Amino acid sequence: MAPRQAIDIREFVRFVGTGVTATIGNLAAVWIVARHGSFGLALLAGSIAGFILSFVLSKLVAFRARSWDRAWAEALRFTLVHGAGAVVYWVVGFAVGRYVLPHLLDRPLSELGGAFVGAGVMTATSYFGHRFFTYRTYAPRSRAQPGTTAPVSASPAPSGERSASARHSEDATSAALVGLLAFVGLGLLMPRGVGLFDEGIILSDAMRVAAGEVVHRDFYSSYGPAQYTIVAAVLGLTDGSFLAVRLYDVACKAVVCALLFSILRGLAGGPLALLAIAAAWLWFAALAVFPLYPIYPCMILGLVATWLMVGGSLRPGGLRVCAAAGACAGAAALFRYEVGFFLLVANLLGAGVLIGLDAARGGAARRYAGVVVAYGLGTSLVFLPAAAAYLLVAPVGSFWHDIVEFSTKYYAEMRGLPFPRPWEPKGGVYFAPLIAGLGLVEAGRISWPARRPRRDEAEARARAVLVLFSLCTLLFFLKGIVRVSAIHVLLATIPALVVAAILARRWLGGSRLPQAGAILVLLLTIGPPAVFAASKLRDAFTSPDNVLASLIAERAGLRSAPGEAACRTTSRSTVALYPPDHARAANYVARRTRPDERIFVALDRHDMIFTNPVALYFAVERLPGTHWHQFDPGLQTRADTQAAIVADLQDNRVRWVIRDGSMENPNEPNGSSRSSGVTLLDEFLDASYRPVASSGRVAVWLLKSEAVSSVDHQSPCEATAID
Incomplete structure (x- = not known):
């Protein structure tokens, strides 16, 4: 039997034909669903239809893998190759359309040309991926002894061992x-x-x-x-x-x-x-x-x-x-x-x-x-x-x-x-x-x-x-x-x-x-x-700005960033999104504190606690000023714990406190909905600190003996100063 070549021309032609057919199925599904639903849903339906058609046709027609015994494994490999092909398509199309063809063609034509080049490269890489990996229709050339044409194969392992090894692999x-x-x-x-x-x-x-x-x-x-x-x-x-x-x-x-x-x-x-x-x-x-x-x-x-x-x-x-x-x-x-x-x-x-x-x-x-x-x-x-x-x-x-x-x-x-x-x-x-x-x-x-x-x-x-x-x-x-x-x-x-x-x-x-x-x-x-x-x-899907995929699309230039997104991030990370009021308070404190300074993230009252926004320590990039920074009902609502917090704030010379009044108690059917009657920490904060900035129900407090640090300019994504 003649050894197979790296490319089987007939197989490649069949593969291109199945790709065209799957594309037509994709467009047909989009057209049908768009008449009865949203465009986003139509695109999703078209993607699913195109994917299913592409897999079935490539399996049965292009590569003629007629057995369904290993269909699940082929489907997984097909998905991986399909995803890799999509990445290749985007990278090549973007690079050629933005950085190569603009030297030869106008912008619209160069982008269209980049899309065609990317599609061509994707077709080739997908074909080789399916031929060598998904369906494995390529058989390598056997080695022959010098001076002969008969192939020499290694001594076969026992069939049981070989099948077990292949199965585990x-x-x-x-x-x-x-x-x-x-x-x-x-x-x-x-x-x-x-x-x-x-x-x-x-x-x-x-x-x-x-x-x-x-x-x-x-x-x-x-x-x-x-x-x-x-x-x-x-x-x-x-x-x-x-x-x-x-x-x-x-x-x-x-x-x-x-x-x-x-x-x-x-x-x-x-x-x-x-x-x-x-x-x-x-x-x-x-x-x-x-x-x-x-x-x-x-x-x-x-x-x-x-x-x-x-x-x-x-x-x-x-x-x-x-x-x-x-x-x-x-x-x-x-x-x-x-x-x-x-x-x-x-x-x-x-x-x-x-x-x-x-x-x-x-x-x-x-x-x-x-x-x-x-x-x-x-x-x-x-x-x-x-x-x-x-x-x-x-x-x-x-x-x-x-x-x-x-x-x-x-x-x-x-x-x-x-x-x-x-x-x-x-x-x-x-x-x-x-x-x-x-x-x-x-x-x-x-x-x-x-x-x-x-x-x-x-x-x-x-x-x-x-x-x-x-x-x-x-x-x-x-x-x-x-x-x-x-x-x-x-x-x-x-x-x-x-x-x-x-x-x-x-x-x-x-x-x-x-x-x-x-x-x-x-x-x-x-x-x-x-x-x-x-x-x-x-x-x-209805609020795509909140998922990582939207950020990737923004960085790739596929969509514009919403105007309010900037005021939901902090200087530490543009990926992490905080509620706007918390982000503004964090940005305000971060610009006015030393890197080695400790802060305290508190609530507007501490006789009844559900949670506190402890993530603000990470947002501001400052360590907590107390042993008891994580609030739990029954613990920070006790007099002994509040006294320990007060001592920590004094020992660590904590100047800045963020007090959050937005962490509403959900009134769960447990002890967190009852007041302990302990107001020691609230009294200390009211007596020792004053509010200097706020955003919504989140306020920034500063030690009364301290003056607010001056900054070059007030950012619109900072808490508003209180005169």
Whole structure:
């Protein structure tokens, strides 16, 4: 057989023809939808129609890949090549149209010529991408011995080894593509608005860690040090880039999607794995207003640890795997202490159940003791050195107050929310425990009759996954039952997606009743996140200035920046958007303070607190002037804490205070809606400081003994001075 060339002319012609046909389909869809809807919706419909036509026609007609067994993998590779081609088209078209052809042609003709050149280059690169990567229709020339024409091939590996190696390589490639696509999608839809409280906690505490301060000892925190340390490192390596920090957050979510695919591809099949990933992606998109939340790295560690325990529980000698899982739990504890504890309990409880069910093999107690010791050793090797380093420089009392004393005494009372009714929009929080319960029931069905001496290996693995991930789901759900909301149970939702996909795979092949159950599981999997994300994504499209994609379009000259956007940013970052009043106050203080000066971000009253705009420390690029910069009801509303804040302000000689009257208390059904009657801090601020500037309900106060620093000119994006 003659070796194939790099270009198959007939194949290339067919590819160009399918591209023209897909373009016609795109335009037809735009024309049809535009007659009944908005132009933006018509463009979206045209893009989808063109993409589907392009994939189907290129597969069946251009490259003649008639088998559908690997369609899901081909679709992922096709999407990657398609996206790369779009980038090539824009870069080449823009460069040629703006910098090359203007020397030869008028501006309109040069831009049109650039578009044609870009389209031509995109066609060529897309063809090679699909030929060599998507459909792999190119076969390289075989090597022949000198003086002969017969090709020489290497000694083939055993077919089983070769197929297993190829399968693992393809699965890894596919998982990487899934992660990349999730990263691009979430990145483009990334909201530019800064979370004044939740995200502000991470940003301001990272600033304090970068300045050498120690969590709990030098500042109050309800989280562990890991997230602060990573964010501080990212800021340090990128010269304080807010975008880099946000991309780290997006990367964590993309890794979760890739791990879900890697786990489910072999257990539930490609379509169900992609459905679970779609659900996770929708949850991440809907809850994108909670970036940098420490649960996202915990999701990664939880998935890895629980998946490792599947193998560790099935193999009597898998103690190294159990130790690695324990190391993941120890690392999770450094992000969120309680998450690491719940992960440890879930993994060891699941391992005990599985080993107990296989007691017919004998030595169950010894096996379980080995698992516990190995897991505990892995946890200790990661967590204990960090704990020892902390105890060398800080008293244990600070940690005990922040994590144990305050949480047990005040968190439930001050932050607790009632469970929603199942039919309410927030009723999707019940997905995780419901699926976990069904998973344990199915695992029990697999185990019946108990202690069956022989069991199919695939069934044993399915049972192990159901038990371990269901228990992980239930334990993580317990973490969120105090403040029941989608973001607080998201940690449990992710492992529940693994259980749901396996249940659907097992039940779809059964009788009518199991099939009905599988359909219900699938609806519960994709329905709540789709409904919850619909309004969030609609907001992103109706207010495009708030997402990263709009900024990219502005920088590329594809759209003009809205006039009011400039007064929503600060000198620190043009990516981050703040409410205009907060941005103006931050700009005012930033221009009138020294880089080493500390400030205080407060409220207009402190006897009743819900949150404070702690992100303003990051916006102004100034460290907090008190240990208690993060406000929580039940803590900063107490007399002893307010007295400590007053002492800190005096000791640190804090001159500038930003007082926010816009952080309205939502009157939640908990203790945060009640006044403590403590006004010590308010009285001190009123007596020692005076308002010198304001924007809306955000005021800038200065120590009465200080004069306002003069600046060259008053910027329109600063708070207005008060005469």
